[in-house]
Amino acid sequence: MNYAEIKYNDIANGPGVRTSIFVSGCTHHCKGCFNEIAWDFNYGTPFTNATISDIINSMKPDYIAGLTLLGGEPFEPANQRGLIPLLKAVKENYPAKDIWCFTGYLFDEDIMDKMYDKYPETREMLSYIDVCVDGRFVEELKDMMLKFKGSSNQRTILVQQSLKEGTVITAEEYQ
Secondary structure (H helix, E strand, C coil): CEEEEEEEEECCCCCCEEEEEEECCCCCCCCCCCCHHHHCCCCCEECCHHHHHHHHHHCCCCCEEEEEEECCCCCCHHHHHHHHHHHHHHHHHCCCCEEEEECCCCHHHHHHHHHCCCCHHHHHHHHHCCEEEECCCCHHHECCCCCCCCECCCEEEEHHHHHHHCCCCECHHHC
């Protein structure tokens, strides 16, 4: 897996100050995507154990609220395999810090109905994620007033509650 960028002290991609990793590789190709360069799976820098250590170290200060995964597309199967060691390390080192993930896939229709049973990595990856912002970016629905979303079709989903209840539970404070 490659990554396009890591932002330390990011305040735009989830609540509080966060470390955000933009993975490389996306097959959605949304019109108007803000990060089109990251569509290419070969773009950027190889994701290594040293990268994981750097991210874990960046999250040490108390003012860092959590980790955010963006892309590219974190839920591309190849990226899931690469991200799992990072997610596991974050939860082991910082159990009180949250993990957000932005995906163009729909949580219920794509991730749960198609990927959850097909890819064992999907089940494990979801076990670490607290909040998922799902849905492709739709340029015609772009709304700059939305909290942590680019277009009005996207949802902010409480992942662990959704898994427990078996239905999509949204975070009302971000709708």
